[in-house]
Amino acid sequence: MKRIVVLGAGESGVGAAILAKKLGMDVFVSDKSVIKEKYVQQLKEGNIDYESGKHTDALILNADLVVKSPGIPDHIPFIKNMVKAGIPVISEIxxxxxxxxxxxxxxxxxxxxxxxxxxxxxxxxxxxxxxxxxxxxxxxxxxxxxxxxxxxxxxxxxxxxxxxxxxxxxxxxxxxxxxxxxxxxxxxxxxxxxxxxxxxxxxxxxxxxxxxxxxxxxxxxxxxxxxxxxxxxxxxxxxxxxxxxxxxxxxxxxxxxxxxxxxxxxxxxxxxxxxxxxxxxxxxxxxxxxxxxxxxxxxxxxFEGAEHRLEHVLKVNGVEYINDSKATNVNATFYALECMTHQTVWIVGGVDKGNDYSELYPLVREKVKAIICLGIDNTKIKNAFGGIVDFIEETASADEAVKIAYKLADKGETVLLSPACASFDLFESYEDRGRKFKDAVRNL
Incomplete structure (x- = not known):
């Protein structure tokens, strides 16, 4: 019987394990982080062996095939050792x-x-x-x-x-x-x-x-x-x-x-x-x-668009609130700002992935009246836009960002969450960030 080891017990990993089990393979799932409860339940229901919060070499290096979560980089020693040992490492796809x-x-x-x-x-x-x-x-x-x-x-x-x-x-x-x-x-x-x-x-x-x-x-x-x-x-x-x-x-x-x-x-x-x-x-x-x-x-x-992608949330006192939390890079935020037809209070920030903000300068000059940073380290954003926008405020929660935006935006203007960054400093995911933003807007 072929032994499949699945590394990472998120959506793709657990899906791969379920398919391998259905195909009659010997399946073992290993996740260095603690596995979320919903995925633990799916593994138990599928009668699939797993370990959570650790990788045990003896249970992994005897695999005929490894299916790796996309979140695990190829260059870490653990993966390199498997490839060296001649174990094929592939994606769930x-x-x-x-x-x-x-x-x-x-x-x-x-x-x-x-x-x-x-x-x-x-x-x-x-x-x-x-x-x-x-x-x-x-x-x-x-x-x-x-x-x-x-x-x-x-x-x-x-x-x-x-x-x-x-x-x-x-x-x-x-x-x-x-x-x-x-x-x-x-x-x-x-x-x-x-x-x-x-x-x-x-x-x-x-x-x-x-x-x-x-x-x-x-x-x-x-x-x-x-x-x-x-x-x-x-x-x-x-x-x-x-x-x-x-x-x-x-x-x-x-x-x-x-x-x-x-x-x-x-x-x-x-x-x-x-x-x-x-x-x-x-x-x-x-x-x-x-x-x-x-x-x-x-x-x-x-067609109705994707959640968290230029999603119209509400109009409050004549101000439009837009959730573009899925914009996790500069180019996506460029599209969002390009679409703005009114003066905009822009909520930006998170985990910078090596961003070059300079291509946003013309759009920011033309359309952005104030910037609200939503992240732990906002130094790069403040340095990039400090000379362009008069008002830059730092916040550490969606609730706080929305309350400040509410005070700054006038009737006929727009509040845009388009972070240009990943979300993992303050949120679980871009979806979590978008939902918290929408909840904060609805609570105004």
Missing amino acids: EFAANHSPARIIGITGSNGKTTTTMLTHHLLKQSGFNIGIAGNIGESYAAQVAKNDFENYVLELSSFQLDGIVMFAPHIAIITNITPDHLDRYDYDFDKYIASKFRITKNQKASDYLIYDADDAVVVEGVKKYNPKAQLVPFSIENKLEYGAYVDQNEIVININKEEIRMSISKLSLQGKHNTKNAMAASLAAQLLKARKQTILESLEN
Whole structure:
């Protein structure tokens, strides 16, 4: 019997363990941190052996295969020792894909991947496809393969998940964009991060497709460098394309499969240039899979966006409060500020991942009246914007940040939580940060 050791007992790890158990493998789960109660329950229900708060070498190094949580870096000695010992170390994505015949639409990028994943799933589900949504979103891919294997999956894929693939090959891959992010994990080498993103296409064949942003110089350069075997399907809001998707007189034009689809940008349920691109990418995927034209158009109009991504919370005394907690890097916050149409009180901060704030200066000068820092160490933010914005205040809770914003914002203005940083100094996750912000707004 094959012995599988799963490292990390979060959503992906427990899902991988459940699938391995269903496949009749000898499974052991090990987590250096204390396992959350809900996952302990799932492991007990599945009759799966585990250890919590430690790694015991003797129970791990006898594995035939290790499935590693995306949160565990490859370069730590523990993982290096396994690789040295000849034990294959893969991601949950690779493990699940090896045990499912489903067709996969894989989506990666520094920003927009959650919205594009949700939108692609929405378009295809509305078109009658038997389709699941997983990866970096919702219930793990492995758990779904174990319980109710769908014929198709839309997977949101982080660079960390892609680092652990070997044979994984989506039928349709989408790269939304690539900007510096998670550089602390990649030795502060942007090229290593780019290479990680392009792993999504490395196993694709000539019968597969790569949808990509033709306006993104980093992505275009990557396409030249990595020379994918897949058929290239570009989208652009800057140039007219003979094949792919582009913008013509405020209309999106999808031009593939010898059938043209046109839709007014004003009819999209999600506004902003970045959402126009997300809509293009999702529509191209749906069109490649021959979804009905009318259904694509209707679905783009009735789609509701992702929680914590430019999410309108409430209007209080004429001030709009927006939750963009999912903006954990500078580029995502750039999109958010670009979308602001009124003077803005900006809540920013958290765990800095090697951010360069200079690209935000023009938008901050134009749109931001005050900055509220929400983090433990705000030195870099204060240094970056101290000469641009007159008022910068430091806070250590969502409640405090919202109360100060309430005093600062005037009728007709906006309060925007768009942190540009990870959340782990004060919150469990970006979701926890977003929920606490929304609760604080509702309690005003």
